[in-house]
Structures are given as C-alpha cells and as structure tokens.
Amino acid sequence: MNRVFAILVCIGALLPAGASHAQAPEPLSIVIFGPPSLGAFLPPVIKAQKLDEKNGLAIKFEERTPDAYTAQFNSGEFQLGGSASLLTVGLADIRGVKVTYLFNLFDFWGAVVTSRPDVKTLKDLEGKDVAAAKGTTNWVMFDWFARQLGADTAKFSVINTATPGLIGYALADRAAAVQLWEPAYTTLLSKKSDMKTIDIAIADSWKKFTGSRNIPYLGVAAHVAWAEKNQKLIPKLYAAYKEASEWVTAHPDDASKLILPKGTPDDQKAIAELIRANDRLGMNVQWASDVAKEINLVYAAGKSIAFLPADPAASTIYRAPGK
Template identity: 75%
Template sequence: MKPLRIGFGLLLAAVMSTAAASAQELQKLSIVIFGKPSLGAFLPPVIKAQKLDEKNGLSIDFEERPPDAYTAQFNSGEFQVGGSAALLTVGLADLRGVKVTYLFNLFDYWGTVVTSRPDIKSVKDLEGKDLAAAKGTTNYVMFDWFARQLGVDTSKLSVVNTATPGLVGYALADRATAVQLWEPAYAALHAKKPDIRTLDLKIQESWQKATGSRSIPYLGVAAHLDWAQKHKDLIPKLYAAYKEAGEWTVAHPDEAAKLIMPKGNDADHKAIANLIRAKERLGMNIRAAADVGKEIKSVYAAGKSIAFLPSMPSDATIYRGPVQ
C-alpha cells in the first residue's frame, strides 16, 4: 500500500504543479469598458463565462465605467486598453496629443431616431423640434452626418442633451418629439414599447454613395500606442478571445442574451436574442483595423466634414501589426 500512496501523492503533486504553472502563465490584462447596456459590454460577459480569455492565455479584468469616466481614464493612461473605443473618439484623442491606436473593430455603425408623434414622418420633420440625444457620443456625431445627407439642417434641431442611459426613459415617457439612440438600447425600448416608430436614416444607401463601401467601422478595442508596441504578443490573443466570443454569441443567441443581460427578465432576454439575430442592427463585424483601414479613414473624413474632427487623425491610429 505504501508505494501506491507515494505514487498517488506524486501524481497529485504533479497535477497541482501543472495547474499552478498554467495559472501563472495567464497574462493579466485590465480593460475599461462602458457599463451595461452598451455594445462595449456586449461580448465581455461571454468571454468571461466561456473562459475564452483563459483559453487564449489571458486573464482579463473588465472594468465598467460611465462614458465620461471611460474617456478620462483611458485617455489619461490609467487604463492602457479600452474595449468601448468609438472610432471618432479615438481619432479625436489622437488630434489632442493622446497617442492611441485602434486595434480591431467589433461593431459597425447603426443608429436610429424613434418617435411616437404621428406628425413626424421623416428626420426632415424634426427641424425646429426637440430631439433627445447623447450629443457628445460618436453615435450622435454619425447621426448628424447621415441626417445632413438627407438634407436636414441639423443646426435647426433643438437637442435635449442627456446621458446615454436616459434615452430609453425619454422615449418611453414621450418627453421629446423624437429620440436618437442605438443598440442595445433600441432593443430594450422596442421590447417595452413595440409600437414606437423609427425614422429611416438610409444608412447603407448614403454611406455607399459617399464612400463606395457598406462597412462603417464604429466601435472596437483600442490601446495606447506604446502599450501596443510593447505587447504585440498579447494582441492576437485578445483578438482571438473577442472573435470566438462573437462566433459563440451568434451561434447561441438565447444563451448569450442571459449572459449579456443577467438581471433582465424574459422579455429583455428575448429582445437581446432577437437583436443578435438581427445582424444589420447589431452590426457585429470583428475585423483587424488594418483590414478596414480605408473605411476607417472614410469615418474620419465624415467626422471632419461636420467639424467634429479639426483635421484627419494620423495613420498610427490604425494598428498595422498582426492580430491573428
């Protein structure tokens, strides 16, 4: 019996040693993201629940922040990696002297305007009316561009500026003529008020006419340039974790919805699952920044054309290193 006990003990020690070594091999990474509900917080719970970070040699700590705190803490370098990186915000940071780079895209642009007022038939009808919006967001800036393509004088919109979480409340209470918002807020709103109407922005039509492309890079993962240069080995692992999370989410929409909105009810989960299935509205498009470099520059040009960006950001904002 004694040799058997010794053998079992050695085996157990070996297993524990291997497990400890594996744990030590995981590279710790802290990423700041917007709080729920947001596109930046869409895939992180899937990554953690499915342990896709560990599968790819990482141990990721996702830190949720409201938009203003996110921007301040990412731009200051308190967080070196940001997972709610709106592309125009990255470009603006660069122009203000913050050396950052867009590693890879997660979602293409989609936004809409909703109204309960029967007399509002198009975005043009909003001239001279009040519009609730989160005016400082990239999504609103892109809406401004698309509205102008439809001949809207956006200076005639009376914008009621509110924080992103307040947009659904404005729409539910009909406190403004219309509300500009995006996903996943739209899915949550539609679940609670299915009769609300959307105003067509003709997004794909206008973008293709202006740029020749249907892809509109919008939100992804960015990092400080010096971090990206020092940690080139981690970027493919990070990309793989997000890519696998996206594939799993699309393949398991009902299960993913419960992870994405853990405190939601059945109606909330159904709305998120339907959003995942509604590929155009979700716009998931996980691509290396270098693969959509032309489209990124088109987004910059759109931001510049409406004076959100004072000039074109540097090429360094488009990460050219390997992500796969």
C-alpha cells in the same frame, strides 16, 4: 530507490518553469460603457465562458458613462478601451493622445425613434428637443447622416444623457425624439412596440459618399505605448473577443441571458433575434488593418462635418504582426 529519486530531481531541475505548472494569466484592465451598449455586449460572454483565461488573460472590465470613459481613457488612466469608436480615437490622436484602434467589433447602425405624430422626418426635429448621448460617436455619425438628408442638426435642442437613460426618455415620451442604437433599440421596441422609427437612410447615404456599405464603428483601442510594449498580448485579446462573437452567433438564446441578465424573457428573446439577424447589431470582429480603407472613409466623414479638424495619423490603425 534513492538513485531513481535523484535522477527525477535532476530531470525536474532541467525542465523550464512553465512545464511544471501553468503560467498565470496576464491581468488586463479594460474600460467600457455600461449597458445597454455595444461595448458591454461581449464582455459578459468573455467572462462567463472564461475566454480570457483560455487565452492566457485575466480581464477586468470597468464600466463608465461615455463622458467618463473618454476622459479616463484619453488621460491614460486606462490603457485599453473596449468601447472605442473610431471618431473618438481619431480625435484623441489629433489632440496629441497617441492611441491606436486594435480591432473592430461592430459596424455602425443608429436610429431615431419618436411617439409624436407630427415628427415624420429628421427635418421635423428642427426646433424640437432630441434626447441623445451626445458624448458618443453614434451621435456624431448620426449627425453626419442627418445632414445628408438635409436636416440642420444645429437647430435640434439636444438633451444630453448617458446611454442607460435613452430608453427611459423614449418610454416616458419626455422628448420629441430619441437617438439611440443597439442593443437599446431592440430593448426599447420589446417594451414599446408602437414606437415609430425615422428612416435615416444609412445604406444609401454611405454608398453614395464612399461606394462601400461597410462602416467600421466600434472596437477595442489602446495607447500606442502600451501596444508597442505588449504586442504578444494583443492577439490573445483579439482571440478572446473573436471567440466570444462566434459563441454568441452560435448560441443566441444563451447569449441573450448573459448580455441582459436582468431583462424579462421578452427582452431576452428580442436580443436573441437581434443576434440572429445581425443586420442592426453589425457584429463584425476584424483586425483594424483588414478594414483600413473603410476606417479612412469614416475619418473622411468626420472631417466633412468638422468633427475631425485634420486627418488622424496612420498609427491610429493598428497593424497586427503578420498582417
């Protein structure tokens, strides 16, 4: 008996540490916009379904306003950003902050809504007030599309607010128009269905400018130094987000309750329908290197309106191992 015990002890000593107990998940801290926002769309699903733990990670999502997000990510206070828009990544690089776009989560879509009968086109907003989250790339991309339609955005009187405030401005009719995107747009229409949406001709203008209909827009970015040091963690992070997007697509009703836990049943139903259609949501999880051509076209659009003063470095488009 003692001999058997001794043999078992010897075998146990020879086994690698990981064989005797599960390896502890790797902690990650990711800054994101607060809801309603695309950056806050998948995190509650990742946590509720434990997709981070499944992939060997323990992710802590930290919510910030757009301006605070940009400041704290660019400063390096956060090494990972989950509300990373392409143009802000490109601008950070040009300003000397070495960051890289790891993978895409959502393609671009934005809208302008109004309750005013005298506002029929974007040009009608010249000289009027427009509520917007001016610190976001969605506003910058909207600026580009507005100019393609001949509107002089310099003549808009922009009321800058954080993303959660946009719905309130629209409901209270506190501005001539409000520029916003999903999921705030769907939430707004579920509360005030008679809001008028002004056509900004996204598909036509982009096709004319680029020959493509794909517009990579928002994803997950990291500081280059962090990415180089943590290459083995990045595929795990991608897998967590990819699996979350697949779960959301397969379970839109359940997902809507996680994404909008404090919403009314009508609000949640609207989000579920948004997920099913995916035309405005544009959920499209792909490695940055797989949409590199389209990313460079987004950079070109940013340069054309002088948001980007130069071309961002090639290193802003992360190339996953084996890609």
